Amino acid sequence: MIKLKKSDFEKIVAHARKEAPIEACGLIAGELSGGDKIIKKVYILTNVDHAEEHFTLDPKEQLTAVKDMRANGLTPLGNWHSHPVSPSRPSDEDKRLAYDSSASYMILSLMDAEPVLNSFHIEGDKSEKEQLVIED
Numbered sequence: 237m238i239k240l241k242k243s244d245f246e247k248i249v250a251h252a253r254k255e256a257p258i259e260a261c262g263l264i265a266g267e268l269s270g271g272d273k274i275i276k277k278v279y280i281l282t283n284v285d286h287a288e289e290h291f292t293l294d295p296k297e298q299l300t301a302v303k304d305m306r307a308n309g310l311t312p313l314g315n316w317h318s319h320p321v322s323p324s325r326p327s328d329e330d331k332r333l334a335y336d337s338s339a340s341y342m343i344l345s346l347m348d349a350e351p352v353l354n355s356f357h358i359e360g361d362k363s364e365k366e367q368l369v370i371e372d
């Protein structure tokens with residue numbers, strides 16, 4: 237199970253809507269508790285591709301975020317990005333670039349009026365939806 241605070245969910249949605257039609261992206265960090273992942277902090281990073289169908293996290297901002305995680309005793313848990321006009325599931329490219337099978341890959345779809353966020357475990361060309369809990 238992966239847990240996300242409602243306020244962090246709203247932060248992701250607000251940023252992704254602002255960036256659309258460009259894909260928005262960032263990192264997630266928190267703690268591992270048993271088999272669960274608890275997200276304590278969501279980082280918003282620049283998509284250096286400025287593209288509508290793919291993203292690359294800004295390497296400098298990534299380094300700064302990882303330092304911040306270390307300073308705050310947080311574990312890197314994965315990343316998130318938006319799909320402005322496509323469903324909340326990994327594209328072939330998303331799977332190709334998902335090199336870390338222990339990470340969670342969160343994808344926010346804005347194609348419908350209601351935003352849809354899912355979290356995935358990706359290994360090779362297989363992706364599996366994780367149980368995502370969004371709570372206050």
Ligand SMILES: [Zn+2]
Pocket residue numbers: 290317318319326327330343
């Ligand atoms: Zn994608």
